[in-house]
Amino acid sequence: MTEILNLINGDLLSENPEQAASAVGPHRVVPDRWKGMSVVELKEIKQIQLEQAKEKTRQKEEEKQREAEWDYHRVKTARMAILLERQQERLRRNFRKTLDAANMQLAHENKEQQKHLHSVVYSYVPTAQYFEQFNKTNR
Numbered sequence: 001m002t003e004i005l006n007l008i009n010g011d012l013l014s015e016n017p018e019q020a021a022s023a024v025g026p027h028r029v030v031p032d033r034w035k036g037m038s039v040v041e042l043k044e045i046k047q048i049q050l051e052q053a054k055e056k057t058r059q060k061e062e063e064k065q066r067e068a069e070w071d072y073h074r075v076k077t078a079r080m081a082i083l084l085e086r087q088q089e090r091l092r093r094n095f096r097k098t099l100d101a102a103n104m105q106l107a108h109e110n111k112e113q114q115k116h117l118h119s120v121v122y123s124y125v126p127t128a129q130y131f132e133q134f135n136k137t138n139r
Helices: 002-009 039-121 128-132
Strands: none
16 A cells, blocks of 8 residues: 555656656756656747747848848849940940041042042143153163
């Protein structure tokens, strides 16, 4: 009878959490004597899980905010690039018009010069007197 009372009131059947403590340290338990966690430990774990969930939600929101900022930055940069390309295209067209006008002016001047050369300068037909002036010296 004493033995039965000792077993009933003993640490093994009464699920005393202290009897599961390991001799290695208080943070470790002996698996074959462990009867589960206390209500306080369960509440503590639930609280930690809630904090972790809040932290994860906060991190997701921060990441979402960062992504939104990067998207805004990318869009702004793309718009600036498009505006720069348009401005460069306008400058290129204006330069091309100016260059074409200058080339047209040069072509017209060259044509006039060629016309002058063919009509005035190259129209002279040499006479016999022109050729007689050569080979007169003994040099």
